[in-house]
Amino acid sequence: MTTPTAPDAMYRNDEGLGVWEHRGKVAAVGVGHAPTSRRWDGRPETCVGAITIDALRKAIDDAGVAPDQIDGLVVVPVTTTGAFWEAGKPLPMDVIQSFNQTDDPLDGIAKLSAEWLLKNMPELTNVKFTMYGPGCMSNALNVTAQAVGDGLTHTCLVVKSWHNFEGRYYQGGANAGDALPGTPAITQLWGGPASYSTALQFAEYCRKYGKSHDMMAAFMENSRRNGLRFPEGYWAQHRPEELGPEDYLASRWIAKPANLFDNDIPIMMSGAYLFSTAERAADMKQKPVYILNHASSNTRPRSLLPTLDEVEADTARTGRKIYEGAGITADDLSFENMYDGFSLFHQFHLEGLGYRGIKFGEALDFYQTDISIEGPNPVSPSGGNVGSGRSRVWMHTDCIQQLQGRAGARQVTGVKPQVGVSGGPMPLGGNYTVWSASPD
Amino acid sequence: MAKQGVDPDELTQPFWDAANEQRLVIQNCVDCDRLQHPPSNTCRDCDEGGELEWKQVSGRGTIYNYGVVHDCPVRLLQEDQPFNLAVIMLDDDPGIQMYSHLPGVPVDEVPVGAAVEVIFEPSANGQLVPEWRVIAD
Known part of the structure; x- marks a missing residue:
């Protein structure tokens, strides 16, 4: 079986498309997460393929579905956190020989194919539809929702996993060399870290609106607090440490004004969901969470970095697309779980949505109010990547669990959980999902 | 600061050659008369149809x-x-x-x-x- 990458036609990139044709007819039911770790320890049972199988089996079990009822699988094939298998490094033959390998010896170790998963999950006997959603879970969710809605699959797994190896983030490969090819040299010779672009947008935001980096502390504290209530997350599992304003503001700079905590921590993780038609989902073990819409942004900046003007124009456009396709307004949102890794762009997403009526330049002031899960204006109840490590998955899991009423210690109590929104990653270029406790 | 060296490739050879002559050139679409940087094999605004040139700025x-x-x-x-x-x-x-x-x-x-x-x-x-x-x- 050859697995295609999702075609452009599966994404809702444009304004004016109207209400999504499958609104309320697709549902998420099962959730599965593998245990997290900081880095791979080299064992077969903890490689990225193995933890993916673990997450998928948990999602199947959580939904209460027999494996042979599953007919679809959507996978994010890229699993790197910025860590690559260096050229010339010996292959881990003991790991490779522990699985039914594809032609690529690093499949299941430094990348992930649908073929590898099907070879190693013999219980999935009836999967007829496979597709790649590139990038991150937000993308794969859009693909899955559209595929189920279009009837390409009726019971579909979707999974995103991350591997992290030894060594420092992005410091191998070309960055360790003495020369670069001409094309990447135009953007990479100056050595900006991954968070540099976001840091600059944040700096411009602060200058324009008279805000400061220390105003982020309230958001960071709230996010870590929520993350420590996410038992599937890295910080809850390994380092149950609060992140108070003093700790946050004392942290070292990476690319000022982005500090260490503004950069999410790379980890090993896998998260999976089981989607189905609303009709089939009604008979499954968990309460269905209905998809009201999915929307995407494929906007590119004019030049090297998005300007604040470009960011604000596009997040506003994304907000309009989200609401239009879902047939809702900002007033209908019970909570928001927009992306936060890097933390310094969460406010762009929030302002683009007009969450709780906030306008451009107002989010950092909003952070100084009650944004807790107990209050009327919960911000990032998942805790996001700030609260649980780099995955771009927590926000989606939290939406599902909140609307199912099983978010545990993280359950929002200041609002009735009826509609949530999640997605990202970047303010320019992302994929978003609107979730609802009701199909209507 | 000692930056990494550069090995010009086909797309960027004119940019780096000009730099060695202490001239700054930027890619420009002849059809829509619009500069673009970083360079690309196609014009981002002409649906891949525009002819590209290098323009000294x-x-x-x-x-x-x-x-x-x-x-x-x-x-x-x-x-x-x-x-x-x-x-x-x-x-x-x-x-x-x-x-x-x-x-x-x-x-x-x-x-x-x-x-x-x-x-x-x-x-x-x-x-x-x-x-x-x-x-x-």
């Missing part, structure tokens, strides 16, 4: 924004941390940006909005690379 610009890099992923630059990393907007078209370490400007004392002019500095393999310096009042 004035080498003047403005400091649009900056950050201070304390934890750089590029090995050759790490001994110079922390350092300024600014974004320059070209006077010829403020929508076009270029990076600069702003040689001579103290760390975190970047005059955002100041006028700058292009200079060319040798990289690790001798290829000249565009940089920018603040124009004195």
Whole structure:
């Protein structure tokens, strides 16, 4: 079986498309997460393929579905956190020989194919539809929702996993060399870290609106607090440490004004969901969470970095697309779980949505109010990547669990959980999902 | 600061050749008369139909924004941390940006909005690379 990458036609990139044709007819039911770790320890049972199988089996079990009822699988094939298998490094033959390998010896170790998963999950006997959603879970969710809605699959797994190896983030490969090819040299010779672009947008935001980096502390504290209530997350599992304003503001700079905590921590993780038609989902073990819409942004900046003007124009456009396709307004949102890794762009997403009526330049002031899960204006109840490590998955899991009423210690109590929104990653270029406790 | 060397490729050879002649050229679409940077094999605005040329620009610009890099992923630059990393907007078209370490400007004392002019500095393999310096009042 050859697995295609999702075609452009599966994404809702444009304004004016109207209400999504499958609104309320697709549902998420099962959730599965593998245990997290900081880095791979080299064992077969903890490689990225193995933890993916673990997450998928948990999602199947959580939904209460027999494996042979599953007919679809959507996978994010890229699993790197910025860590690559260096050229010339010996292959881990003991790991490779522990699985039914594809032609690529690093499949299941430094990348992930649908073929590898099907070879190693013999219980999935009836999967007829496979597709790649590139990038991150937000993308794969859009693909899955559209595929189920279009009837390409009726019971579909979707999974995103991350591997992290030894060594420092992005410091191998070309960055360790003495020369670069001409094309990447135009953007990479100056050595900006991954968070540099976001840091600059944040700096411009602060200058324009008279805000400061220390105003982020309230958001960071709230996010870590929520993350420590996410038992599937890295910080809850390994380092149950609060992140108070003093700790946050004392942290070292990476690319000022982005500090260490503004950069999410790379980890090993896998998260999976089981989607189905609303009709089939009604008979499954968990309460269905209905998809009201999915929307995407494929906007590119004019030049090297998005300007604040470009960011604000596009997040506003994304907000309009989200609401239009879902047939809702900002007033209908019970909570928001927009992306936060890097933390310094969460406010762009929030302002683009007009969450709780906030306008451009107002989010950092909003952070100084009650944004807790107990209050009327919960911000990032998942805790996001700030609260649980780099995955771009927590926000989606939290939406599902909140609307199912099983978010545990993280359950929002200041609002009735009826509609949530999640997605990202970047303010320019992302994929978003609107979730609802009701199909209507 | 000793930047990594550059091995020009087919797409960017004219840019780097011009830099070695201490000239700044930017890719321009003949059809829509619009500059684009970074360069690409196609015009981003003509649905891949526009003919592209390299156009010499004035080498003047403005400091649009900056950050201070304390934890750089590029090995050759790490001994110079922390350092300024600014974004320059070209006077010829403020929508076009270029990076600069702003040689001579103290760390975190970047005059955002100041006028700058292009200079060319040798990289690790001798290829000249565009940089920018603040124009004195």
